[in-house]
Amino acid sequence: MKPGARSTYERIYRVVRGIPRGRVATYGLIARLAGLPGHARQVGYALHALPDDSGVPWFRVLNARGEISLSPAGSGTVQRKLLEAEGVLFDKRGRVDLGRRLWKPRAAVR
DNA sequence: CTCCTGACTAATA
DNA sequence: CTATTAGCCAGGA
Numbered sequence: 748m749k750p751g752a753r754s755t756y757e758r759i760y761r762v763v764r765g766i767p768r769g770r771v772a773t774y775g776l777i778a779r780l781a782g783l784p785g786h787a788r789q790v791g792y793a794l795h796a797l798p799d800d801s802g803v804p805w806f807r808v809l810n811a812r813g814e815i816s817l818s819p820a821g822s823g824t825v826q827r828k829l830l831e832a833e834g835v836l837f838d839k840r841g842r843v844d845l846g847r848r849l850w851k852p853r854a855a856v857r
Numbered sequence: 858c859t860c861c862t863g864a865c866t867a868a869t870a
Numbered sequence: 871c872t873a874t875t876a877g878c879c880a881g882g883a
Binding site (some may be wrong): 778786787788794817818822 | 863865
Binding site (some may be wrong): 755778783785786787788789792793796 | 877878879880881
């Protein structure tokens with residue numbers, strides 16, 4: 748993580764770490780919980796800059812449609828596998844049923 | 858400094 | 871359902 752990235756990234760990572768196993772969240776949701784409403788894009792940017800050994804469950808973050816925002820041919824496959832290993836299933840279109848799988852946290856930022 | 862890109866979203870047509 | 875638009879802002883050239 749770069750020095751200049753500061754608290755914005757940390758806020759995001761803190762929220763992502765709170766996603767329970769077998770549940771998923773969306774970029775926009777993470778942004779709001781992190782106290783950064785409207786910064787969904789930056790959430791994606793932050794996760795992209797995240798090291799693989801960070802321990803942050805980045806793979807539990809999907810876009811608003813319940814799809815993986817990564818290239819299906821790239822690390823998107825890895826993300827899907829990680830989620831399926833937790834019991835998160837994808838339909839024929841490659842989407843997760845957010846209605847049932849979306850993480851419903853009790854409190855925001857904190 | 859400016860310009861462009863991008864793990865995004867919500868609103869509108 | 872798809873397409874377009876505007877809003878967001880960190881980083882690299």
